[in-house]
Amino acid sequence: MFSKENKLEKFKDAETVIGASIKVKGNFQGQGDIVIEGSLEGSLKTDANIYIGDQAKVVANIESKDAVINGEVRGNIKSRHYLAIGETAKIFGDIQYGEISVAKGASINGQLLLLSEDSKKNEKAKSEEKTQSA
Amino acid sequence: MHVYIYDDYLNKSKYNKTINRIEIRLTDLGLNGKILRLGGIKNIKGAIQNEIRLGAKTIVAVGNNQTVGKIIGSIIDSNSSPEFPKKIVLGIIPVGNDNSIAHSFGIKNEEAACNILLARRVEKIDLGLIGGHYFLNQATIQSMGTILKIDDYTIEITKKGEVKIINLLSDKDQTIKSNPHDGLLDIYIRTQKKDWTYLTAKKLKITNPENKILIDGVLEIETPAEVTITRDLVHAIVGKERMFE
Numbered sequence: 001m002f003s004k005e006n007k008l009e010k011f012k013d014a015e016t017v018i019g020a021s022i023k024v025k026g027n028f029q030g031q032g033d034i035v036i037e038g039s040l041e042g043s044l045k046t047d048a049n050i051y052i053g054d055q056a057k058v059v060a061n062i063e064s065k066d067a068v069i070n071g072e073v074r075g076n077i078k079s080r081h082y083l084a085i086g087e088t089a090k091i092f093g094d095i096q097y098g099e100i101s102v103a104k105g106a107s108i109n110g111q112l113l114l115l116s117e118d119s120k121k122n123e124k125a126k127s128e129e130k131t132q133s134a
Numbered sequence: 135m136h137v138y139i140y141d142d143y144l145n146k147s148k149y150n151k152t153i154n155r156i157e158i159r160l161t162d163l164g165l166n167g168k169i170l171r172l173g174g175i176k177n178i179k180g181a182i183q184n185e186i187r188l189g190a191k192t193i194v195a196v197g198n199n200q201t202v203g204k205i206i207g208s209i210i211d212s213n214s215s216p217e218f219p220k221k222i223v224l225g226i227i228p229v230g231n232d233n234s235i236a237h238s239f240g241i242k243n244e245e246a247a248c249n250i251l252l253a254r255r256v257e258k259i260d261l262g263l264i265g266g267h268y269f270l271n272q273a274t275i276q277s278m279g280t281i282l283k284i285d286d287y288t289i290e291i292t293k294k295g296e297v298k299i300i301n302l303l304s305d306k307d308q309t310i311k312s313n314p315h316d317g318l319l320d321i322y323i324r325t326q327k328k329d330w331t332y333l334t335a336k337k338l339k340i341t342n343p344e345n346k347i348l349i350d351g352v353l354e355i356e357t358p359a360e361v362t363i364t365r366d367l368v369h370a371i372v373g374k375e376r377m378f379e
Contacts, residue, residue: 019323019331026287042287
């Protein structure tokens with residue numbers, strides 16, 4: 001998801017891609033990577049990673065492992081591992097993260113909360129479990 | 135034993151030579167069997183099940199996608215009936231146009247079809263069901279105004295384009311990936327060149343009051359329609375050049 005130059009890139013083989021002309025309403029859950037370029041209202045959750053494009057409008061609580069936010073999000077974000085907030089991002093909600101990077105120009109209206117070491121350890125254990133079972 | 139189901143349109147004189155060529159080739163390969171003509175059958179399911187009772191193991195559709203559509207339900211019903219414990223295998227000999235299903239199976243023409251029947255490479259393939267009609271390839275509908283209801287969410291499409299619900303790819307489109315063994319429907323929505331959506335589902339409901347759904351390029355049905363998929367339901371004879379692993 002993050003290139004060597006630390007650019008915020010889309011996942012090439014995302015399991016789900018929601019295009020710019022699509023409106024999703026409801027509770028959207030997945031297990032693989034999700035790319036949102038359109039609009040979504042409800043909730044958005046995956047065990048893997050989420051990419052929110054710069055034209056996307058999301059009114060939902062978001063939960064994922066890694067997340068890249070470039071668009072508008074109205075809701076709370078929980079990124080258990082790494083959260084990257086791009087320069088075009090507009091976030092109205094609280095953010096929980098394992099690690100974070102925020103680009104110049106991004107706007108955040110909410111609280112930032114670092115997840116506890118216990119949460120990170122749980123996440124690491126989950127990842128290792130998945131690697132072993134794969 | 136093979137049973138060959140000839141579609142009605144093959145009665146036209148322009149197909150005489152092709153049919154003769156097929157029959158000679160099948161005889162040469164030792165694959166000759168009983169021929170049933172759909173035009174003369176009122177109860178397709180009854181006729182096919184009767185042939186299975188008499189020992190038929192392979193039902194071969196001689197025709198196009200519509201021919202496969204006409205007989206696939208009878209084969210599936212027989213395969214799920216305790217009266218017929220042995221799985222009946224579907225074969226296809228494509229004649230004329232609208233043969234995307236045969237192409238998906240790696241069957242390019244009637245001559246190749248005869249050789250493929252002889253080689254008898256059997257694959258299990260998922261089968262889609264939409265509004266009571268089975269489909270092997272895909273169902274399509276205009277995207278504008280279409281609403282898809284999947285699990286706990288809905289998808290609304292507000293621009294012109296096309297929605298494809300794919301089980302088995304009919305052409306080698308490098309941008310689309312579809313696996314007919316995973317028990318999942320692949321949903322592709324393309325509204326502009328660079329604006330596309332992709333997701334998978336086991337079940338969905340399609341609504342569009344203005345447009346109909348086109349199944350396997352030949353049959354149109356009204357919405358709302360529920361789409362489901364059953365894993366590995368069809369046992370089909372396929373060629374080496376098939377469009378799936």
